[in-house]
Amino acid sequence: MNTFKLNQMDHSLTVRGVEYDLPHVDSIVVEDPKQVMLTRGANGKNNVGVVFVEGVKDPYVITITTMDLPLTLFNLLLDVWKKEERIDYNGIAADGSTKNAKQAILSTKPQQLTLDNTAEAMNVVLVLRTFIYDEVKK
């Protein structure tokens, strides 16, 4: 597979050792804070520069927009957020390619913040933060 496609993947969360299906996932956005940077002295004479890494202290931020979560799972995630427990995210594509995050925290309280008559109003956004994220393409 060259690219992950949302509609060819199954998504789940592992909470307290049990894996739960996310039946409706609208989008997944992963932000990687780590950047390899280049700098040099302000005199501007050296054109090779010095390499350094920025953002090592910051976690990956994984934003999962989901909808129509079963109430029982919603309440479980709320409890996980309150107790600052760790969860895993698992995404698997039809060809076995995977996206995985481990030891993540739920960064924001799971809640339905918008109410109107659009489909987006049913969204619940889960924001995960983790230092362990990995993609394997097959």
Added chain:
Amino acid sequence: MSLKLLPLQGWKSLVALNGFHSMLLGVKMLPLYQEVGYEEFFMLFKDMSPEQQEKILRQGVAFVQMKQDEVEAILSFVVDANGIPFSDNLRLLKPGAIVEGLIAVAMEFGRIEVGILSEDEKKKFPTSASTSDAPT
């Protein structure tokens, strides 16, 4: 695996009861029990020890193809370690968990008094525990 069960109540409990009887009816159709009618087979089942009942139900789960809505209804009364009903996580349930869930709920139906027979009909079958208490 230790499973927790929710109280058998509400509309889904009736669908689950249908599933329980489908399972038993399927077992009754096996050559071993073909000679007896369903009512008699049901009374035999009620009088069995829990271990024997579980054996019968395992045969039922293994051989009887149940309807999806019956399976879902039965599994809605089984919750995992986090209190989530099995029916809310069907895609990721392993066959072993499904089997254990079906049997746990069916055993509960076997324990409670949800009979298919009236009290008069029960008296016809000498195997019934209820007949031993009946006035002579």
